[in-house]
Amino acid sequence: MSTNSLSLLSTEKDSAAKYMMLSSLIWLIVPSLLGLFLAIKLVWPDFLNQSPYLSFGPMRTVHTNGVLLGWLSMVQVGAMYYMLPRLLNTTLWSERLGNVTVWMWNIGMTIGAGTLFMGITSGVEYAELIWPLDLYIVVMVSLVILNAFMTVAQRQERQFYVSVWYFLGSMVWLPLVYLVGNVPVEMIHVPGVHQLNMNWFLGHNILGLWFTTMGVAMVYYLLPKVTGLPIYSHKLSLIGFWTIAIFYVWNGPHHLANGPIPPWLQKAGIVPSLLMIIPVWTVIANVFGTIKNQMNLIRDNVIVKYLITAGIFYLAACLQGPFQSFMSVSAVLKFTHWTVGHAHMAPFATFTFIGMAAMYYIIPRLTGQSLYSWSLANWTYWLGTLGFLVMGLSLWTAGVMQGFAWIDGKDFMAVVEAIRPYMLLRILGGAMMMASMVVFLWNMVMTVRTSQAKIPLEQSDQKVMVQS
Amino acid sequence: MERNTTKLIVLSLFFFAVGFVATVLLPFMDQGLMRPTPTAEYRKELILDQPDSPEARGRALYMQYGCQYCHSQWVRPVLADERLGPVLRAGDSYYDAPHLHGSARIGPDLLWVGDRIPDKGWHIQHLIDPQGVVEGSIMPSYNWLTEEELEALAAYMVSLKYIENPDDVVDPQYRY
Numbered sequence: 001m002s003t004n005s006l007s008l009l010s011t012e013k014d015s016a017a018k019y020m021m022l023s024s025l026i027w028l029i030v031p032s033l034l035g036l037f038l039a040i041k042l043v044w045p046d047f048l049n050q051s052p053y054l055s056f057g058p059m060r061t062v063h064t065n066g067v068l069l070g071w072l073s074m075v076q077v078g079a080m081y082y083m084l085p086r087l088l089n090t091t092l093w094s095e096r097l098g099n100v101t102v103w104m105w106n107i108g109m110t111i112g113a114g115t116l117f118m119g120i121t122s123g124v125e126y127a128e129l130i131w132p133l134d135l136y137i138v139v140m141v142s143l144v145i146l147n148a149f150m151t152v153a154q155r156q157e158r159q160f161y162v163s164v165w166y167f168l169g170s171m172v173w174l175p176l177v178y179l180v181g182n183v184p185v186e187m188i189h190v191p192g193v194h195q196l197n198m199n200w201f202l203g204h205n206i207l208g209l210w211f212t213t214m215g216v217a218m219v220y221y222l223l224p225k226v227t228g229l230p231i232y233s234h235k236l237s238l239i240g241f242w243t244i245a246i247f248y249v250w251n252g253p254h255h256l257a258n259g260p261i262p263p264w265l266q267k268a269g270i271v272p273s274l275l276m277i278i279p280v281w282t283v284i285a286n287v288f289g290t291i292k293n294q295m296n297l298i299r300d301n302v303i304v305k306y307l308i309t310a311g312i313f314y315l316a317a318c319l320q321g322p323f324q325s326f327m328s329v330s331a332v333l334k335f336t337h338w339t340v341g342h343a344h345m346a347p348f349a350t351f352t353f354i355g356m357a358a359m360y361y362i363i364p365r366l367t368g369q370s371l372y373s374w375s376l377a378n379w380t381y382w383l384g385t386l387g388f389l390v391m392g393l394s395l396w397t398a399g400v401m402q403g404f405a406w407i408d409g410k411d412f413m414a415v416v417e418a419i420r421p422y423m424l425l426r427i428l429g430g431a432m433m434m435a436s437m438v439v440f441l442w443n444m445v446m447t448v449r450t451s452q453a454k455i456p457l458e459q460s461d462q463k464v465m466v467q468s
Numbered sequence: 469m470e471r472n473t474t475k476l477i478v479l480s481l482f483f484f485a486v487g488f489v490a491t492v493l494l495p496f497m498d499q500g501l502m503r504p505t506p507t508a509e510y511r512k513e514l515i516l517d518q519p520d521s522p523e524a525r526g527r528a529l530y531m532q533y534g535c536q537y538c539h540s541q542w543v544r545p546v547l548a549d550e551r552l553g554p555v556l557r558a559g560d561s562y563y564d565a566p567h568l569h570g571s572a573r574i575g576p577d578l579l580w581v582g583d584r585i586p587d588k589g590w591h592i593q594h595l596i597d598p599q600g601v602v603e604g605s606i607m608p609s610y611n612w613l614t615e616e617e618l619e620a621l622a623a624y625m626v627s628l629k630y631i632e633n634p635d636d637v638v639d640p641q642y643r644y
């Protein structure tokens with residue numbers, strides 16, 4: 001790297017994508033480590049409990065906000081900075097503005113984490129940052145949106161590839177979803193039930209109209225690039241887009257199943273939840289349709305393996321989701337560890353995997369170095385996948401046990417005792433996931449730092465193809 | 469539309485708006501969701517109207533230390549919640565800012581904990597040494613809180629009680 005590329009607000013081509021993605025690693029590693037600490041605390045409550053700053057509640061908020069607003073959002077925006085110009089045959093409208101958002105994101109996350117550790121919180125799950133920070137985020141996201149739409153405006157390619165749809169849809173929805181979920185109720189009175197409803201409007205739609213749509217855009221970009229195969233069906237991908245656009249936004253109330261809301265609202269949340277099978281099915285059909293004659297790619301190409309696995313877990317999450325949204329099922333599973341298992345599947349085993357796949361593809365192309373080690377990438381894959389399965393299966397088992405034991409009227413502490421082995425297993429799974437991320441970090445750092453002979457970029461594509 | 473940015477944006481906004489109006493705005497028209505219960509009035513007097521009361525201070529600490537990530541305050545008309553006291557009514561949290569209904573039960577539901585455990589001393593002791601009070605508990609100790617803070621949290625816990633509601637004539641039927 002030249003010193004020029006290290007300057008604070010570089011105008012070098014693709015520098016915003018590169019720095020956004022590389023700095024997102026901080027927000028993968030640190031908040032995930034806190035997650036592992038939380039898992040330990042749920043077995044040994046005295047672990048790291050010597051000061052208010054390290055206690056369970058604040059640490060949990062830094063964990064969730066860190067991985068979602070930090071890592072996942074940043075790696076996805078970084079990928080968009082890289083992919084959007086290429087899809088539109090142009091350059092990013094302003095690299096400098098892009099780099100401004102890289103700084104704003106990292107500084108904002110640092111301040112955010114600091115306030116949350118100090119217990120300065122709005123108290124609303126997934127919207128814990130206090131309103132001045134929300135305003136900061138709105139400004140920051142507006143700059144991202146401006147850059148995206150100006151890039152579209154100066155495009156050379158008239159036709160929108162499906163990834164562009166998904167990126168632009170995400171840009172439209174994110175600010176709206178965020179604003180609804182962050183109305184400062186200390187200042188504007190909103191009755192508690194409506195707060196709950198708006199809380200889960202955010203909680204659900206930030207997943208469906210931000211992480212999901214950005215992640216799907218990335219898959220539709222990466223899969224044909226990496227395999228050299230055309231996407232199976234363009235039409236199917238558009239059906240997927242519009243079903244998400246039409247139905248996802250209705251899903252919020254399924255988080256209030258059996259809650260103090262009228263039956264019509266319950267149903268308004270449940271029916272669209274069932275329809276969510278359609279968009280996930282279009283993605284799965286397209287992914288498998290694309291590689292169906294070359295299934296060997298799953299074995300031979302680490303990136304394809306990541307994308308396929310992400311797709312399978314996406315399907316699983318979206319089969320669990322509608323199931324959980326039934327009032328009878330929710331009556332058993334709500335408030336148990338089951339939900340936590342579900343809540344890790346899509347963000348980790350789907351969208352984190354897609355983020356990692358994107359970095360394996362993009363970072364070598366931006367640094368001109370081939371990936372430091374594909375065999376380490378394989379380690380990351382297996383540790384992550386198996387680690388998640390251990391964690392997910394233990395949480396789902398524990399959740400089902402809790403749900404039925406409570407119905408049976410078992411003593412609360414007896415249930416806590418009964419699921420302790422599963423909480424221990426969860427720590428094991430979490431440790432494997434953590435190990436997977438550390439290997440990933442190492443691989444990325446070495447890719448950027450090692451001064452190998454530069455290889456032509458087209459060739460690095462080939463390398464992806466043949467090396468496992 | 470595959471070339472037209474404006475159409476794409478307008479349609480995306482439109483479908484979003486439909487879902488938003490239906491699931492977020494329409495409920496505001498539902499009178500059943502807009503009527504505070506006596507429980508809500510009681511909590512308003514203690515907390516919203518007296519921001520310096522121990523209960524208000526306790527609620528702020530509850531939020532600050534994230535008790536809501538382990539404790540729901542949300543009793544449903546379902547078998548699993550049958551022994552937790554009266555079912556949560558929409559109006560019960562009418563004045564809450566923010567709501568603290570929570571989404572997990574790593575510990576028991578606390579919606580009516582004041583009825584179950586009305587003894588402040590118990591709460592203080594439990595916050596200082598949960599394992600000493602309940603063997604095998606995985607609730608973390610809050611022994612680094614000041615005496616005043618412990619008092620406040622305990623006062624808030626005790627204030628979480630059910631106030632008789634004349635509208636609550638029908639007993640919830642436990643459906644699932």
Ligand code: HEM
Pocket residue numbers: 203207208211212251254255273274276317318319320321322324325330333334335339342343344346347351571
């Ligand atoms: C698309 C089909 C999906 C449906 C219908 C669905 C439905 C649900 C339901 C019913 C809950 C339970 C809420 C509760 O009982 O408290 C839930 C929780 C959750 N889901 Fe999904 N889900 C889907 C996919 C996803 C995806 C794609 C993600 C992530 C990107 C995700 C992340 C979460 C999270 C984080 C929670 C936890 C909320 C909490 O803290 O309680 N889900 N989902």
